[in-house]
Each structure stands twice: as C-alpha cells, then as structure tokens.
Amino acid sequence: METKEKLSLKEGVAFFIQRFRIPLLGLLGLLVIGIIVAVVMEEVQKSNLASTTAIIEDLETAYEKINSAKDETEKKVSQSTFDAVAAKIEASYTGTFAMQRADYLRGNLQFSAKDFAAAELSFQKAEKDFSAGYLSPIALMNAAISAEVGGNLTKAQTYLSEIVQHNNQSSPMVVRAYLNLGRLAEGEKKWSTARDAYQKILDGYNSSNWTKLARDRIIFLKAQGLL
Numbered sequence: 001m002e003t004k005e006k007l008s009l010k011e012g013v014a015f016f017i018q019r020f021r022i023p024l025l026g027l028l029g030l031l032v033i034g035i036i037v038a039v040v041m042e043e044v045q046k047s048n049l050a051s052t053t054a055i056i057e058d059l060e061t062a063y064e065k066i067n068s069a070k071d072e073t074e075k076k077v078s079q080s081t082f083d084a085v086a087a088k089i090e091a092s093y094t095g096t097f098a099m100q101r102a103d104y105l106r107g108n109l110q111f112s113a114k115d116f117a118a119a120e121l122s123f124q125k126a127e128k129d130f131s132a133g134y135l136s137p138i139a140l141m142n143a144a145i146s147a148e149v150g151g152n153l154t155k156a157q158t159y160l161s162e163i164v165q166h167n168n169q170s171s172p173m174v175v176r177a178y179l180n181l182g183r184l185a186e187g188e189k190k191w192s193t194a195r196d197a198y199q200k201i202l203d204g205y206n207s208s209n210w211t212k213l214a215r216d217r218i219i220f221l222k223a224q225g226l227l
Contacts, residue, residue, distance in 0.1 A: 052093065052096060052097070052098050055085065055088065055089060055093070055098055056097075056098050056101055058085045059082065059085045059086065059089065059098075059101060059102055059105065060101075060105075062078055062079075062081040062082035062085055063082055063105045063108075063109070065078035065081070066078040066079055066082060066109060067112075079109075082105075082106075082109075085102075086102040086106060089102045090102070094129075095129065095130065096129075096130060097130050097133050097135075099129045099130065100126050100127075100129035100130040100133050100135055100136075100139070101126075101135070103122050103123070103125045103126035103129055103139075104122070104123065104126040104135055104138075104139050104142075106122045107119045107120075107122035107123040107126060107139070107142060107143075107146070108142075110122055111142070111145075111146060116146045116147075116149050116150035117146075117150055119142070119143075119146040120143050120146035120147050120150060120152075120155070123139045123140070123142040123143035123146060124139075124140070124143045124159075126139035127139040127140045127143065136167070137163050137167045137171050137173035137174070138173060140159050140162055140163050140173075141159070141160075141163060141173050141176060141177065143159045144156045144157075144159035144160050144163075144177075144180065147159060148184070153184055153187070153188075156180075156184065157181060157184055160177040160180050160181050160184075161177075161181070163177040164177050164178065164181070169204065172208075175201055175205050175208045175210050176210065178197045178198070178200045178201050178214075179197070179198070179201065179210050179213065179214060181193075181194075181197040182194040182195075182197035182198045182214070182217060185197060186217075186221075191221055191226040191227055192227065194217070194221065195218055195221060195227055198214040198215075198217050198218050199214075199218065201214040202214055202215060202218075
C-alpha cells in the first residue's frame, strides 16, 4: 500500500510536469533571464562607478595642477585640460556627482580669479546638478559668499534662506547660514531680524562652535539698546 502511494505520488508529479511543461519552461526561462539581467546590471553599475571615479580623478588632477602652476603658461595648459575633462563630464555624466564636482571646482577657480559673478553661477549650478549630494549645501553657501562679495546682498540672503529651508537641519551649513543671515541683517540695521537668526542657533544648536558667537551678538545688540 505504501509503495503504491509512493508510486502514485511520483506519477502525479510526472503528470503535472508533463501537463504544464510549457508554462514551467516559460517560467524557468524568465527566471534565467532575470538572473542574467541582474548580473549584467551589477556589472554595468560597477563599470559606471569605475568610469565616474576615473574621470573625477582626472578632473581633480587638472584642478590641482592649475593651483600649483609655476607660471601662466603652465596654468593655461592645466586650465585647458580641466575644461576638456569638464566638457566630457557635461556630455556624459549629467545629473551625477561628477557633474556637480566639475561645476563646484570651476566655481572655486572663478572665485580665486575674482570673477565673483561667474563663480556664483557655477556654485548655483553645482547645487542643482546633484541636489542629493553632500556638496549641495556647501555649493549654495559658496554661491551666497560669491554674491555677497560681488555686492548682491539680496541674492546672498536668498541663497542662505534656501540652505535653511531645504537642507537637513543637522547640517553644519544650516548653522552657518543662520549666522550669516544675522550678520547681513545687522548690516542692514534690521536688528530684530538679526536677533531671530542668532536665536535659531541658540535654540537648536547648543553644541555648535558658532553658538557662543550668536549669543555674544545678541548680548551686544541688547547692550547697545538696539533690541
């Protein structure tokens, strides 16, 4: 009886396979295709990562050579190399960290050359290139500094407000943004606006290195009868 039941079970499985062999083969084919696609995708991602890393290294090397150039001729050659690599990144790596890095470094070079308007635009673009990247709030801060040095205080305040509104409140750039908003407000004699910016630091960032400065500014404004 037991042997008969075992044979019946085997026969049942064989019958099931025979009857549904085409759907089963199709399912097996899809499974194999899925595995192949997953392996290919993994290799593509590895290849893309290696390619991105390599081109960023080329960009960084050119950037360092510009900064360490001994004369204008050497600087121009390195600048040409940097521009060529940046153009390649813009053509093939749009929306990536590589693109953000290229615009960020370009902004640094323009700022060093005292082309503050161009630097502001490069830093602003860097923030947009890859908004999820860690460089985004830093780029926006640099855009604010460029705008301020270039004489556009309203634009600087706009960038600083964007940092406060759109970034993780634990970011050190947020604290610096509040501090600079307070400083710019003081320059415009908007004392209560300045105090409010400094108070944000006292309320939410007690452990920050900027907390003492923010507290001192409020004490000073009060001592001067401005609040």
